[in-house]
Amino acid sequence: MDFATLLAFVAAAGLCVAGGWVWVSRWSRIRHLQDTPTSRIRSAAQGYVELVGVLRESGATPLTAPLSGQPCLWWRYRIEEYGGASERRSWRVIERGTSEAWLRLADASGECLIDPRGAEVLPAWRRVWTGDQRHPRGLPAHGWLDWLNGGRQYRYVEERLHAGEPLYAIGEFRTVGGGRQGLDQERAQAEVIRQWKGDFAGLLQRFDRNGDGQLDEQEWRHVRLAAGLEAEDRHRTASSAPATAHLARPQQAQPFVLSSHGEEVLARRFYWQAAAGALACLGGALWLALQLGVSGW
CATH class of the missing domain: 1.10.287 (Helix Hairpins)
Known part of the structure; x- marks a missing residue:
């Protein structure tokens, strides 16, 4: 078996395994989202729950997004640099970060503190822009027109959650204090x-x-x-x-998702991702079978 054939085997197997993993993981998220009923914070049972509410200010020192300098409750950013060999120039990540400040979710029955560490966070607010400095001085003044200007050595991606926004949350629910433990x-x-x-x-x-x-x-x-x-x-x-409700990453292998979008939007997104994973897995399997046939195995 020559090197090219071996490389094709590895690529086909990798595509099959990666696609299968995406398919299974996304489908598992869909089942958890649809099989877990929405609970009220005040009456939620201890364990894995689904909550829907509105984000509130926590009362702690307000956060400031590192790239735009705008106030928010949670942020995630990525800085990419355009470089490499002249024929293979591409964007590569040179810096990234995610805030770990706790969130406060409120519904009509009460409030819950959320530890976002380890969560798959899907915010509605997301901005991408470019510039000629590694760290930008806020958002561009002209929005999408920034792409028409020069100086695109760096690309910035920032996502945020803000007070007053709706939040869908599914994770491990615990009540601390109040003599309950x-x-x-x-x-x-x-x-x-x-x-x-x-x-x-x-x-x-x-x-x-x-x-x-x-x-x-x-x-x-x-x-x-x-x-x-x-x-x-x-x-x-x-x-x-006083008793305080907390939501955090489950100890078991269950999804921990925080999103500005509702359950239907999330389920639809995960359906498409699962379908793409299934197609990739099938394509990898067919490619692998073809390579086996060509090799006479």
């Missing part, structure tokens, strides 16, 4: 000890009674006892606080 003593104690180990010098100062620079078995028993008491105290404090 039981104490997992062993896990909470281990977490306290882990935090204390982050300042090992302070840990030695508190529990190294013989001053030998290490903790023996008896001293570790004192550490565990103190950590258990600390864990109980933290639990009492958290339980006395």
